[in-house]
Amino acid sequence: MREKSRSGQLGELQRLLAALQVNQVELPHLETHRAQLDALVGQAGDIFQSQAALAASKQEASQKLASLLTDSLQLATVLRFSLKQFYGRSSEKLVEFGIQPFRGRKKRKSPSTPAESTAPAEGAPRVD
Numbered sequence: 001m002r003e004k005s006r007s008g009q010l011g012e013l014q015r016l017l018a019a020l021q022v023n024q025v026e027l028p029h030l031e032t033h034r035a036q037l038d039a040l041v042g043q044a045g046d047i048f049q050s051q052a053a054l055a056a057s058k059q060e061a062s063q064k065l066a067s068l069l070t071d072s073l074q075l076a077t078v079l080r081f082s083l084k085q086f087y088g089r090s091s092e093k094l095v096e097f098g099i100q101p102f103r104g105r106k107k108r109k110s111p112s113t114p115a116e117s118t119a120p121a122e123g124a125p126r127v128d
Contacts, residue, residue, distance in 0.1 A: 006048065007048070013041045014045075017041060083099060
């Protein structure tokens, strides 16, 4: 069965090399190719280990970045609340810090009652 993963392929090549090494006496005509394969598999193994180390390093960096961003966002929230307290929640100075000042609420239209909606409007002709 042929391996599809890179680690599986590398393992398969190493097993082939081991079998060629054991049978080296019987296969002297393949020695040049075996030596080339040995060198290539050795390089591939080194790069595979390097890649695994870089992947672990990347994961560690990602976790550290996530932690730093979480801490930064929490501190930024504290600072925004402090700025609102210092300048006042309606101060236009807050815009400099990227904070929306409180400018009051828009007035809502009061919901009409059913009696108002069925009654004719003033000034409208009445049909009997």
